[in-house]
Amino acid sequence: MTPTVSIQPQDALYWNKIRNDFPILQQSVNGYPLVYLDNAASSQKPQQVIDSIVHYYTTYNANVHRGVHTLSQKGTDAFEAARKKVQHFIGANSEKEIIFTKGTTNSVNLLAYTFSQQMLMPDDEILITAMEHHANLVPWQMACERTGAKLRVIPMNDEGELQLDQLDNLITDKTRLISVVHVSNALGTVNPVKYIIDKAHNHHIPVMIDGAQAIPHQPVNVKELDCDFYCFSGHKMCAPTGIGVLYAKQTWLEKLPPFEGGGEMISDVSFEKTTYNELPFKFEAGTPHIEGVIALGQAIDYLENIGMDAIYAREMYLHNLAYEKLNTIPGFIPVGKAAKKASVISFLIDGIHPYDLGVILDKQGIAVRTGHHCTQPIMKQFNIPGTVRASFAFYNSEQDVEFFIAAIKKAVKMLS
Amino acid sequence: MSASINEIQDEIIEEFELFDDWMQKYDHLIEMGKSLPIMDASLKTDDRLIKGCQSKVWLVTSKKNGLIEYFADSDAVISKGVIAMLIRVLNNHTPEEIVNADLYFIDRIGLKEHLSPNRSNGLVSMIRQMKLDALALSN
Numbered sequence: 001m002t003p004t005v006s007i008q009p010q011d012a013l014y015w016n017k018i019r020n021d022f023p024i025l026q027q028s029v030n031g032y033p034l035v036y037l038d039n040a041a042s043s044q045k046p047q048q049v050i051d052s053i054v055h056y057y058t059t060y061n062a063n064v065h066r067g068v069h070t071l072s073q074k075g076t077d078a079f080e081a082a083r084k085k086v087q088h089f090i091g092a093n094s095e096k097e098i099i100f101t102k103g104t105t106n107s108v109n110l111l112a113y114t115f116s117q118q119m120l121m122p123d124d125e126i127l128i129t130a131m132e133h134h135a136n137l138v139p140w141q142m143a144c145e146r147t148g149a150k151l152r153v154i155p156m157n158d159e160g161e162l163q164l165d166q167l168d169n170l171i172t173d174k175t176r177l178i179s180v181v182h183v184s185n186a187l188g189t190v191n192p193v194k195y196i197i198d199k200a201h202n203h204h205i206p207v208m209i210d211g212a213q214a215i216p217h218q219p220v221n222v223k224e225l226d227c228d229f230y231c232f233s234g235h236k237m238c239a240p241t242g243i244g245v246l247y248a249k250q251t252w253l254e255k256l257p258p259f260e261g262g263g264e265m266i267s268d269v270s271f272e273k274t275t276y277n278e279l280p281f282k283f284e285a286g287t288p289h290i291e292g293v294i295a296l297g298q299a300i301d302y303l304e305n306i307g308m309d310a311i312y313a314r315e316m317y318l319h320n321l322a323y324e325k326l327n328t329i330p331g332f333i334p335v336g337k338a339a340k341k342a343s344v345i346s347f348l349i350d351g352i353h354p355y356d357l358g359v360i361l362d363k364q365g366i367a368v369r370t371g372h373h374c375t376q377p378i379m380k381q382f383n384i385p386g387t388v389r390a391s392f393a394f395y396n397s398e399q400d401v402e403f404f405i406a407a408i409k410k411a412v413k414m415l416s
Numbered sequence: 417m418s419a420s421i422n423e424i425q426d427e428i429i430e431e432f433e434l435f436d437d438w439m440q441k442y443d444h445l446i447e448m449g450k451s452l453p454i455m456d457a458s459l460k461t462d463d464r465l466i467k468g469c470q471s472k473v474w475l476v477t478s479k480k481n482g483l484i485e486y487f488a489d490s491d492a493v494i495s496k497g498v499i500a501m502l503i504r505v506l507n508n509h510t511p512e513e514i515v516n517a518d519l520y521f522i523d524r525i526g527l528k529e530h531l532s533p534n535r536s537n538g539l540v541s542m543i544r545q546m547k548l549d550a551l552a553l554s555n
Contacts, residue, residue, distance in 0.1 A: 353471055353492035353493065354470075355470045355492045355494065355495065356471075356492045356495075359442075360442065363438050363439075363442070370470065371470050385471065385472070385491065414439065415493060
């Protein structure tokens with residue numbers, strides 16, 4: 001990807017034009033202009049992504065990879081072109097390393113299931129971190145239950161940073177895999193995954209990165225990271241729901257058994273024996289989410305046209321603007337104060353329940369997330385019921401930040 | 417004779433009709449929550465929590481002279497207002513009346529978008545637990 005340096009984060013003209021690409025943002029909610037700050041839960045979709053789905057069903061809908069007829073060929077071309085786009089977007093070596101899944105959760109489950117079948121023995125260890133989303137915790141817990149392996153956890157300090165000085169003690173000759181979240185959805189912490197990967201590789205341990213919150217907001221290059229597996233979701237990066245990616249090094253995909261059986265993933269089938277299809281199809285049983293894949297390709301085109309560096313700069317600019325203003329509100333308590341953070345602000349207002357704040361913000365057209373953010377162990381560590389989370393995307397505006405702050409002030413007045 | 421469930425519902429509907437904006441309605445709801453008697457910390461045990469709410473709502477149900485008495489608290493003021501409103505409607509009625517109650521007032525007080533069945537606000541869970549408790553005490 002070519003880093004775009006020409007677009008400045010404060011360039012109102014440019015970013016207004018970008019915002020207008022998102023039809024959903026042009027509406028009112030409860031009589032107020034919609035301020036969508038729940039981007040870490042799901043992103044909005046630009047018109048060209050929406051159009052690509054309509055275009056697919058209007059002009060070339062057919063099943064892929066099988067038909068010799070024109071529509072099927074056209075569909076297959078678009079489908080495989082999207083796989084190439086994903087490959088280039090994350091800097092993978094080959095399109096064979098791109099497995100389409102339903103989303104990050106499905107990617108982690110695919111890996112945890114196949115990895116545990118092939119690689120895990122009783123008393124082996126899987127190492128995760130204290131700030132994992134349930135999606136990168138429960139599948140490994142289930143894998144451990146199936147195999148008798150044990151789950152071990154890299155702890156986190158009160159700032160919301162991993163205590164990596166403990167990594168040397170936690171890595172043992174039983175460690176079979178380390179799975180780490182790239183960017184924490186609940187705290188916004190950006191983890192030093194490259195450091196962890198290098199350390200793990202010194203011990204010949206593979207590393208999976210949960211990139212659901214990283215991919216939409218910063219440049220990611222799996223070759224530079226040298227991670228063995230990288231998972232992410234389409235719907236957080238301007239693509240539809242129900243489509244995601246598991247990137248894996250080809251050697252791993254060759255070694256691991258298939259996940260689901262069915263059509264598409266086979267080479268030869270008889271009642272006695274079935275041989276499996278080549279990569280990546282070995283891991284893609286059944287008719288895939290064709291329009292989802294094509295629209296994911298469109299979303300990547302859209303993001304690359306802006307440039308991930310420009311997106312990162314824009315989002316951090318909005319984040320910092322909001323953070324400064326929040327900091328002046330009496331009782332503001334940020335949750336997660338890592339030195340390196342993404343455009344997520346998780347917080348509490350002293351004496352106010354996050355649920356109450358979320359309800360009163362919604363009444364004013366502000367969409368934020370409240371609750372435990374599918375990270376209950378984090379909430380337990382901080383001994384809080386949950387947080388209010390505002391997460392910014394490049395299509396948010398300075399006005400969004402202003403309305404957000406004004407709405408919080410009003411809510412605080414009502415609730416205290 | 418005390419008011420029936422429907423008479424209380426109608427009374428609440430009338431009260432809310434006096435307010436013309438959402439802020440006043442929520443203020444009223446929050447005030448209702450504040451009118452609940454204070455619950456001792458020793459009663460706030462996990463087995464009394466209503467499952468399915470984003471906030472914690474503790475419910476204690478008892479029966480006196482054949483009528484159900486509810487007692488509740490919450491760590492969130494809006495949830496506390498909601499449960500206070502439900503208590504006001506259902507308290508001091510027979511288990512049968514409570515189980516069969518059609519709570520139409522929720523749709524009519526203009527708080528529907530927030531009190532509508534949604535897994536995070538817990539309204540449905542609150543009503544279900546109140547009815548289940550009443551049913552359990554019916555004999």
